[in-house]
Amino acid sequence: MKTRIYTYTKFTLFLGLAMLTATSCEREISDEAVPATFNSSGEIFTDSPVGLTDDFFVSFDPNVGANTEGFGTDDNVSYEGSTSIRIDVPAADDPSGGFIGGIFRDRGEGRDLSGYDALTFWAKGSTTGTIGIVGFGTDFLEGKYPSGRPNMQLTTDWKKYVIPISDPSKLTQEKGLFLFSAGGLDIIDNIPNGNEIGWTFWMDEIRFEKLGNIGQSRPMIFNGQDVNEDVFTGTQIFLNDLVQSFQLGTGEVVTVGPSYNYYTFSSSDSSVINADNIELDQFGNPFLTVLSAGSAKISATLNGVSAEGSYTANSLGSFETAPDPTKPQSDVISIFSDSYTSVSDLNPAAFNDDNVVISVPIANGNQYISYENLNFVGVGWDGTVNASPMTHLHVDVQLTSDGAKNFIVELIDFGANDTNDGLGGTDDSAGGYLVPSSQLVKDSWVGIDIPLTAFNRPTGGGGAGRPNINNIGLVVFVSTSLDSYLIDNIYFYK
């Protein structure tokens, strides 16, 4: 990479007003004083980086697998001028990191991009690979307005790519000028399973532009769906699936994923959900919290356009979480509980019937599982557990529907080979336990404790009862009466 010295203009902010001092003799703020603005250049890379930090490329964290070696410039390939950016995308199994990506950051106090309507660049690939995302707004600092266009498949000749800006008026001081992330090319099965091979792509003439021909903004929340859910006070409603499509001047419809900060959310009843109070979880995902009983509809606008999709929360009021378990961790093998270290990669629906509605809400900081209209569902996880040192299975259950209370818990053991071979003629085994209907109380948590010797019933999947317990891989819930249940604290104990 070439090293050059770039000069830049430093801007100074006087309480929002720039004072004209260079030639003026006035002692008072001139009528011509205007709010200070930041560098409004849209140029990012032409034949060299324009006004970027000295390190030019700031990689994603190598600790999460980002490969820092594949970034460079290429003096032999360019769309215009002499030089382009060359990205050598690593193979998935590259010991130096299985993907490549990062950002370009402004070297100054940030750019005023409010006069542009798109980030554009030219690119070509060594093959027709797909860049996972290209965007802007991420600065690894405090950038509030990330956005990006996912899954851009390249051609092997130069082509111009356009990433529309959701609301340029927000971008008055942006440091995160460019972001990309790309992984290997999968020519075998299109499943991310480590067999992806490396490829190369080049990017040139990266800049923000005012194209003037982008239209038909269609912002969406909740993927444009009208979601309707029963919730409780304290339930966290995540503002997920924020997307926005545009029609480019070519007629091509493209989709970007704007940050929640581009949207203005509103609630039909702020006493039930206050849409002004967006919080973030530990991963930075935005959510709203249900405050009381009642009904509230969450909707949104983006740059004056109503977003498609909504979330109607039917809050049933205060929610009593399942009682916290009291057994010490040493006496427990936990499958699902906020109170214990549990198995990894829990899947609340490793298999399930077609009609069950599954969600994993969080109320009062406590996560539970909701199965509505349950017929059967298997809870799975990574690997198996050896429950032989244990004596019981515990599960907290709350019946939420009027039903026949026909609730069965099953265990499926994968046998000595530790593999799910299916039941019947394999080393896998399974058995069930019918919870006495008298134990189930509507709208109340009930702790069910089942001796591991009590799973005697044949199972719907073909298990004969009395399963082995050294390699348990699935806990199954069955409701032949299609009831709805909340589930929490699934663990083996002694």
Added chain:
Amino acid sequence: MKIKNIIFKAFTIFSIVVLISCETSETQTVATLTNLVWADEFDTDGAPNSENWNLLTGDGSAEGIPGWGNNELQIYTDRSENVSVQDGVLIITAKEENYQGGSYTSARITTKGKLDQQYGRFEARIKLPSGKGVFPAFWLLGDDEGGNLVWPQIGEIDIMEYLGDEPTTVFGTMHGPGYSGANSITKKYEILNDRFDNGFHVFGVEWSPNRINWYVDGDLYQSITPEDVNEETGGAEWVFNRPFHLILNMAVGGNLPGSPDGNTVFPQRMLVDYVRVYN
């Protein structure tokens, strides 16, 4: 606004005949006729003024051309939800709905029998809709002399046609005997740094005995003479010397422009600020 490049393009069913490009220049005269002889400024809310407009209904079967000769999907109605005047503009609305066996409704209005004029300047100020499969037009159709003449002998001058999945281009077209449909004479106009569904634009033709000029927002982009037609078609007849009437419509689907897709939002609206005729 500047025209940087003028594009000739052969459509699937339109132009194969291509004329020599005529470059725009400062010396070109876009319009010379300034004597206003007919206008609808759409200043009265309600249905379009019946003194000026006929509201066509149906799918073209009554006219003997189901699908309007293009396998179009819309059923035209005279309902206010498909055509009305509000707040100073005519609104033609294409809706997705089950209606009389069709899946879309829209409107088509004409001046036949109310304004039939030979020669003149015909222009309208229009804000166009958007989306794949949406096909609005502002055009002139020749008189059929009580059914004695049939298309394309009667002649057709498409002042403006537009495909909703090409938001930056419109095209002007001439149909006559020997140069109609796929063989019509047509030309695209591309707007730079803008698009036609973002605001109003003026579309017009100036039609004189020996020349028809097409313009957008004062930019002349196509000029055709009888000699041009003769040269390009090997002697086809110039039929633009009889009275024509105006038509405004919005089609949905058909051979051109193809059916709407998942990205096409309905309803779609074409807004017309005015239609003016000069001689």
